[in-house]
Amino acid sequence: xxxxxxxxSGKSSLLRAVIGLQKPLAGxxxxxxxxxxxxxxxxDDALLPWKTARENVALGLIFNxxxxxxxxxxxxxxxxxxxxxxxxxxxxxxxxxGQRKRVALAQVLAMTPKLLxxxxxxxxxxxxxxxxxxxxxxxxxxxxRISVLLVTHDLEEAISLSDCVYLLSQGPRAHITHDYRxxxxxxxxxxxxxxxxxxxxxxxxLWNDLSREVDRDQRAESTV
Amino acid sequence: xxxxNPRHAWLRQLAALTIVLMVWEAAGRGHxxxxxxxxxxxxxxxxxxxxxxxxxIWPHLNATxxxxxxxxxxGIVVGIVLGxxxxxxxxxxxxxxxxxxxLNAIPRVILAPVFVIWMGxxxxxxxxxAFILVAVLMFFTVYSGIRQVDRKLVERIVTLGGGRWELxxxxxxxxxxxxxxxxxxVAVGFAFTGACVGEFVAASRGxxxxxxxxxxxxxxxxMFALILLILVVVLVIFGIAGRLEKHLLRWN
Numbered sequence: 001x002x003x004x005x006x007x008x009s010g011k012s013s014l015l016r017a018v019i020g021l022q023k024p025l026a027g028x029x030x031x032x033x034x035x036x037x038x039x040x041x042x043x044d045d046a047l048l049p050w051k052t053a054r055e056n057v058a059l060g061l062i063f064n065x066x067x068x069x070x071x072x073x074x075x076x077x078x079x080x081x082x083x084x085x086x087x088x089x090x091x092x093x094x095x096x097x098g099q100r101k102r103v104a105l106a107q108v109l110a111m112t113p114k115l116l117x118x119x120x121x122x123x124x125x126x127x128x129x130x131x132x133x134x135x136x137x138x139x140x141x142x143x144x145r146i147s148v149l150l151v152t153h154d155l156e157e158a159i160s161l162s163d164c165v166y167l168l169s170q171g172p173r174a175h176i177t178h179d180y181r182x183x184x185x186x187x188x189x190x191x192x193x194x195x196x197x198x199x200x201x202x203x204x205x206l207w208n209d210l211s212r213e214v215d216r217d218q219r220a221e222s223t224v
Numbered sequence: 225x226x227x228x229n230p231r232h233a234w235l236r237q238l239a240a241l242t243i244v245l246m247v248w249e250a251a252g253r254g255h256x257x258x259x260x261x262x263x264x265x266x267x268x269x270x271x272x273x274x275x276x277x278x279x280x281i282w283p284h285l286n287a288t289x290x291x292x293x294x295x296x297x298x299g300i301v302v303g304i305v306l307g308x309x310x311x312x313x314x315x316x317x318x319x320x321x322x323x324x325x326x327l328n329a330i331p332r333v334i335l336a337p338v339f340v341i342w343m344g345x346x347x348x349x350x351x352x353x354a355f356i357l358v359a360v361l362m363f364f365t366v367y368s369g370i371r372q373v374d375r376k377l378v379e380r381i382v383t384l385g386g387g388r389w390e391l392x393x394x395x396x397x398x399x400x401x402x403x404x405x406x407x408x409x410v411a412v413g414f415a416f417t418g419a420c421v422g423e424f425v426a427a428s429r430g431x432x433x434x435x436x437x438x439x440x441x442x443x444x445x446x447m448f449a450l451i452l453l454i455l456v457v458v459l460v461i462f463g464i465a466g467r468l469e470k471h472l473l474r475w476n
Contacts, residue, residue: 021379040383044376047380051394063386091474093475
């Protein structure tokens, strides 16, 4: 499930409300999940610089009562699953941007969340690394049956990864104006999904609707 | 031009130093230098040998070390405590920060005469001077170290299920430790400055006292010997602090 919308429509705030970093001004957030069942992947890979990759991944497990030696073992398993076998002893400073993103991902996935929130998680990566990580995330998420709520500016990313895309209107008082079903079957490869016949028409529709939202905002500005 | 191998830089530096010392020595022996102003390296060496040979130096070294290390230790502890309190309690920050800013702005060694009047010419006034030099430095290091902790790190820990204690243990404590270690070398220098200046002002023992004695008796060989000795002492402690820093901040 993806959430797209113009800047300032409150996409990030919504995610922050879901995970409890921010209290909604009105209303409540219902997920039916315990806080430990929700994981969040941020845009920045905010790893603790003074802990190794392994220690960073083990952190969430330790917070949730796993014995440190067991947590470290599990951390190694997750690092391996994300292609970082042998990098466990490295400090974040000595990892590349893509590797740090993988560590951050391992850290969240190690908690085996039922719901994964992602706030433009791949924006800072270069194209190839980004495509690869997106592929890996898609595979892992499908295999582990994790629900994902993705906030993104990238419509291609939104369509190729989701079953359902929601468009938020221009803020303030943003609301969901459209929702779109993505008819591309699963399991799917997010790179190949772009070649599916349903992709281009959906992309165009989303693009037009989003443009209209952004234009509406500019008209509002010019009348002021 | 010939390319220099950077790995042999120390060799070239050593050679240059040797030449300078030899020229200096030759100039001294040829009566080109007034020994009252610039004693030759051999005279300085002789003064050093005499200091250690006669055992006269030990009580002075002992005094300076005790003062500097006591001031350093108390200064670090008090600086950390005040820095942490100010970072966590806004009221304390409001009250302490202007005082610290003021103390930071003045050359704190001007407090030396005050401390001598308050605490006498014994060890206490030197410890106090070393302390105030170190404490102000540590306060700002820790205070800004905690305030500059990345909000994102805090949020990350919270979303992983960490509470207050986990935040202190995994985010704030390491941040404090790294800022303290980062300025440990400067603090060591400050502590010895405080001790020596304090002794220089009024004391009955210590390297600073000996230095002021050498000055008043125009014993320049002794003066240079002491300067050299203080230099070596601080370099050794710098080395130890550097090792500690390198080991504990190896993630950086």
